[in-house]
Amino acid sequence: MPFSPQPPAPSRRPTWLQRRWFVLGSLTVGLVGGGCFIAWQSQTVGAQAEATLHQVSASAGLTLDGRLTHLPAAKMAPVHRGSPDNDQPQLQLKATRQALERELIRRPTPDGHRTLGRCYLAEGKPLAAFAHLQMAVQQFPRDAALHSDLGLALLEVARTSPAAAEEALDALDMALRLEPNLLEARYNRARALEMRGRWDEARLAWQDYIRRDPDSTWGTAARERLAFLDRYDRTPSQP
Numbered sequence: 001m002p003f004s005p006q007p008p009a010p011s012r013r014p015t016w017l018q019r020r021w022f023v024l025g026s027l028t029v030g031l032v033g034g035g036c037f038i039a040w041q042s043q044t045v046g047a048q049a050e051a052t053l054h055q056v057s058a059s060a061g062l063t064l065d066g067r068l069t070h071l072p073a074a075k076m077a078p079v080h081r082g083s084p085d086n087d088q089p090q091l092q093l094k095a096t097r098q099a100l101e102r103e104l105i106r107r108p109t110p111d112g113h114r115t116l117g118r119c120y121l122a123e124g125k126p127l128a129a130f131a132h133l134q135m136a137v138q139q140f141p142r143d144a145a146l147h148s149d150l151g152l153a154l155l156e157v158a159r160t161s162p163a164a165a166e167e168a169l170d171a172l173d174m175a176l177r178l179e180p181n182l183l184e185a186r187y188n189r190a191r192a193l194e195m196r197g198r199w200d201e202a203r204l205a206w207q208d209y210i211r212r213d214p215d216s217t218w219g220t221a222a223r224e225r226l227a228f229l230d231r232y233d234r235t236p237s238q239p
Contacts, residue, residue: 054073068121069185113136121149133153183209210222
């Protein structure tokens with residue numbers, strides 16, 4: 001048989017164009033994957049912070065003048081801030097808040113500001129809480145729970161600056177316009193009415209809350225507030 005030369009086998013080495021697309025594809029996958037990892041890490045830190053809030057609020061309780069949202073098992077702390085019995089939960093909250101702050105420096109998000117504001121509020125730092133919750137509200141203006149937590153931050157500010165109670169009422173009224181059955185907002189609004197000296201409206205607000213939430217610890221607290229108003233009526237006597 002006569003010899004017939006075989007054509008050379010095609011080279012398996014990638015061409016310059018193939019190599020270029022491979023590099024570009026790798027970079028794209030790396031950037032997307034890195035972005036997804038950062039987003040996942042941010043969500044993880046935020047979830048850990050919320051879990052800490054749930055744990056502390058259900059065990060030691062929170063020394064707040066009202067109710068934070070999305071904490072169904074929360075209770076009022078039986079001790080005041082600064083008590084040695086309350087140091088460990090506060091240290092736990094502080095460590096969680098600091099981790100979330102570091103994450104927000106790397107990747108600021110509205111949800112991160114929301115959670116950081118809630119942590120600050122649970123720590124007893126209402127001015128810092130207000131700043132972060134306000135940033136979150138600007139991004140989520142129709143979030144009733146955010147408006148309620150913002151109102152609670154202003155209530156805490158009103159302990160030393162009573163005029164803030166009026167702004168708290170505005171935030172809580174907005175929360176109830178968005179979600180009329182939000183119990184936390186109704187509780188906080190009754191406290192705000194008290195702080196503004198609107199006793200008759202406060203009585204009605206407490207009565208309404210008790211009808212809606214009669215069996216919880218917060219319902220018990222509402223009955224105590226109502227009994228206090230009935231016993232110590234601060235309405236000026238008529239001449």
